[in-house]
Amino acid sequence: MRPRLIAVSLSLAVAASANANEGMWMPSQLPEIAAELREAGFEGDPADLADLTRAPMNAVVRVGGGTGAFVSGEGLVLTNHHVAFGVIQYNSSADRDLIGEGFIAGQRGDELPANPDFRVRVTTGFDRITDRILADARGKRGRDYFDAVDAASKSAVAECEQVPGRRCSVANMNYGTDFYLVTQLELRDIRLVYAPPDAIGSYGGEIDNFMWPRHSGDFTLLRAYVAPDGSPADHSPANVPYVPPAHLQVATSPVASGDFAMLAGYPGTTYRHRTASEFAEQVESTLPERADLYRSLIDTIEAAIGSDPAAKVSYASTLASLENGLKRATGELEGLRRSDAVAGRRADEQAMLDWLAAHADNEATRQDIEALEGVLDGARASRERDQVLGALRRFPQLFASALRLQRLALERGKPDAEREAGYQQRDEALIEGGLRQVQRRYAEDVEKAVMVHLLERHAALPDAQRVPELEAVFGGSADQIRTRVDALYAGTALDAEDERLRMFGAAPAEVAGSDDPLLQAAARLQPALLRLEDEEKQRDGELLRLRPSYMSALIGHRESQGQPVYPDANSTLRVSYGQVSTMDPRDGVRYLPLTTVEGIMEKHTGEAPFDAPLRLREAIAAGDFGPTADPALGTQTVNMMTNLDTTGGNSGSPVLDARGALVGLNFDSNWEAVSASWKFDPRYKRAIHVDMRYMRWLMDKVYPAPHLLEEMNLPVEGPSMAPAAR
């Protein structure tokens, strides 16, 4: 036998590089991982990043449903075009198509007010209040534990919000282990400053969504205004630009593969520290069942639409949403299987349990973990039922309206503070809006088909999962279900908007006693729904009580290996770090980390979503990229890919280089990373950003706004040719 050249085990090779850049760190954790940050290439002092209420972290703000950052000392906020889309839409009209043509405010007075409910929130406090939140809960169980936490949280928020202009919330960190009071300054006068045409801002649209290579100029500039005294205020011509406590500087140096990158933002929800049994359930049951349900709903709706053009229009968005949900469920399932997530989590958990067993004084923790598994098993026993009921409350518009009206009637009988979340006075406008929108998404035959399909699914469940009240109202056989659904829809008046709004305005007793057959059905079902809700809160209370033991074991075990643990994402400010990075989606194929304007031309078909504006195409053809051209590629870059750890909510997150300069604006992930909310797989997890040089080029050469570049302290060269066409 000759000596072997190479005999690397593949699994070892993968393990060695695993999780190098996994982590959505709380800023306060960064000093703890200072060595790793420096090794990754960060040139600043990690201690400077530790406090999210101080610079530079307080330059990162909540913008609408996403993230953004101050980029000038005069309140200029950079976020995604898709995060600010509502603001652009609000200012668009048939005469003035800001969506299609984009917008540049030539001077302050031209800046356009956002829709009045649009908010920018600056975090001013982040205080651990675990003892306060749990004081009354300790020693309790189930629903009592849940209610105690809920009441303490509501009280802390109410107290905090005594100060005008403040928005407060309680963040649950590590599944009930810790609670933080988040205090935010809520800026209410937000104005539109600069937006590229939609054909640039969302170039590639749904087709390119989740895809790499990408070519979107998904950015928009807003400005926050306050009252002359500096306090948050509603829109007024007298308001002045807000002076932020800090702002970020857009970079003027180039970016290349392998460069350090860091991102701050508000990631929504991840499940990485869920138990191995929850991982298994997700892969083996939840996702396949969801895919099956969505597929069958798509088939049912398409069959019921037939060739009816009006029904086709009404259900277009429902079908798109189901298709998208199906695609995501399939992609997540595929990703979790590819990464062998269940086996990985199981081995990790077993190592944790072994470690726990090897140390004394852990009896209570071990018992809690055992009890936790019991509660999760209990939830699993009704998983299929919960899925069907969830769909029944979501997809049939009239039926869901009836349920909502009955519940609202019930809740209106209580003091506002005791009402169920979602049915408080502050929620009523939203409910009313929903009742108005029903018509746009409704066709009687289609809704009846959906109802019948879901009720038949319910009827096919095992005895223990079926809800007796649902059978009492709709019957149990296919014939009964069809007959009764037909009768309900033949008799109801809720298909008229006027009637729905009349009921919205009616006295609770009138709603509860209505003889409308759908409202009657909803009234008969309400006790069952309340019973199930109570069961769920019992369970949630137990989970809230028991999970901290699981988390303490997980954190203890990891720390024993020298690995700090970041909490699962919960919409609080987090930092992730890594590199500008290639990705090999499959053997023999490499995605490069920078795309260029040539790719815009390659994709351009002249039809949306690949309809690059003439002015952009002319500028690309002219090749006048000036100081924003990439020195290595010799052309203008567009988007950038990194291996940063992100999830939904990170839209608009600023991406910083080793010296803290703003090099990118996060706006999407890659398709292969759709399973990353459960499992971070370093081979496949990537984040997609706008290369700030593309923004600078557009603002300098294509749709010029030299005054804004100057405000951001950026070089201005100006276009070499007169822009002839948009």
Add this chain to the structure above:
Amino acid sequence: MRPRLIAVSLSLAVAASANANEGMWMPSQLPEIAAELREAGFEGDPADLADLTRAPMNAVVRVGGGTGAFVSGEGLVLTNHHVAFGVIQYNSSADRDLIGEGFIAGQRGDELPANPDFRVRVTTGFDRITDRILADARGKRGRDYFDAVDAASKSAVAECEQVPGRRCSVANMNYGTDFYLVTQLELRDIRLVYAPPDAIGSYGGEIDNFMWPRHSGDFTLLRAYVAPDGSPADHSPANVPYVPPAHLQVATSPVASGDFAMLAGYPGTTYRHRTASEFAEQVESTLPERADLYRSLIDTIEAAIGSDPAAKVSYASTLASLENGLKRATGELEGLRRSDAVAGRRADEQAMLDWLAAHADNEATRQDIEALEGVLDGARASRERDQVLGALRRFPQLFASALRLQRLALERGKPDAEREAGYQQRDEALIEGGLRQVQRRYAEDVEKAVMVHLLERHAALPDAQRVPELEAVFGGSADQIRTRVDALYAGTALDAEDERLRMFGAAPAEVAGSDDPLLQAAARLQPALLRLEDEEKQRDGELLRLRPSYMSALIGHRESQGQPVYPDANSTLRVSYGQVSTMDPRDGVRYLPLTTVEGIMEKHTGEAPFDAPLRLREAIAAGDFGPTADPALGTQTVNMMTNLDTTGGNSGSPVLDARGALVGLNFDSNWEAVSASWKFDPRYKRAIHVDMRYMRWLMDKVYPAPHLLEEMNLPVEGPSMAPAAR
């Protein structure tokens, strides 16, 4: 204005790198481009490659319809699995599935004889005989010129083939500029030595065809045998392995991106030196019209098949062939447009004409080029008609059989040497075979629909293009066509194999005078077809006479710029050189030049064509790659991509490294290169090879054949575990 960092014009950047490795060089041209070869990385002496009848070039041989190479001193020939597929199939039976299971001859006596018509040809002579071929043609025009060249070629071949065991042909180089007599030793006793299972040899099948990344073990080893006295002989147990004049050594060193690579083989046909008007016609008319015709034939056939399962089976291969033709036409069109081939060729030709005009004594050449354009225009005038007639002679099986039988009857009345090519005695077995096969691809209703569709297309042609005889037989209106086609097919007996074979054996007069309606129709059409054939030969003669002037201008112009010209491919031995190379198919995506066994696992679904054998999967999982592992990738490579210039016919071509060692076996091109027969675009033209290390690993560790590795002077390590399963 600030100074610009970069202002590279994109078109300049492309132009600078254009055509660096374009060229299918005659070996005799290599000393001429010695400097370029060395600059590209070749470490040998280009003069050693100049004579294709001497080592190492004479190790490269014709194998079946492709290329191969001797790889041992005992007649071992390496070629593609798909080139040797007929040999494997010939030896397969229900009892012994060599296709599915592969084959290893344990010793010489186990080597299995190929089908008797399978040939390996070793080139022994390559002599310029231009004067002899053109002696009688000079001064003639049109058909006379054509016939003179034809007669001189036939005479040279006949004289050459006086020596037994020789196969001779005349190669037309640069479109009639030069003629070469190619003398080959024809080896007739070829045996199967080693073949991997089909699931390895054609892993990925039609789905991966033309695609990168690729994972095929598309190789097979054969052995050539001769009589004990060394002369070519039919198969006999007494025969002995042929001792080739030279053989190649399989490399034992690794391969990496950027390494020099060189390939020798027999590329079939390219059109790169066609005129600008021919380029324009191809892009603007021929390809779009072909795509339109194929699309309409597919629609016609599918509609006629309806839900008839038998017809579906009968037309499966016709439909597959049409789909493939449509795909290729579309891909070629897309590629030629993407590369802006017409404009490029037009500018190049204009520069040539300008150069010609600036030099004296070119009057005759200029007149010839003008006359050439006239002849091409003439051909264009009947392009649509020729396309419809071509389809009529190809797709309807019974109608084509009737035409063939009538033509055969006519030709049989002449001395064999004067018969039309394809109808000589040596061709009759092929004609008979074709007549037998008709049934497998025929269903009456479908064929009638195809006939009607094509005749309607003919009827819709402009007056000048329609063939009066065709209208006389089938009528001109849709009704007439349908009625007469129905009548012909109702009355013919040619749908019976017996009857077709009876007519094949019948006396010419009986066929000509047959009262079978299809044979009668064919007889009435024959004079028209002969007339059109004569027109075509007139034209071909003129093209043969005039194109050399165009080529001399093209060559002169290029040489004035210091650029040698390779002749368009014509199935003679050529050499191309370049590098192991990545390809960027689109912005942001890079194809890597080496694929690995991990890709086999990624693609594996358990269903053909992605059904990797268990034994292979176990070997991959075991990771025992020994000396064939790639040192940089740390795993086993499978396929390799280069930027070498290839076309159909290069299947099985050996790929050599800078020192002449055999590193790869060519087997395919990439999809983006489908237009390369007209235009070599360096950004997109790539060739796909089996990495010889994959062959070595399979033969060492997976389906071991240590005796063959030793015969090829290659290291043997042996499998680390007993192969438990195939």
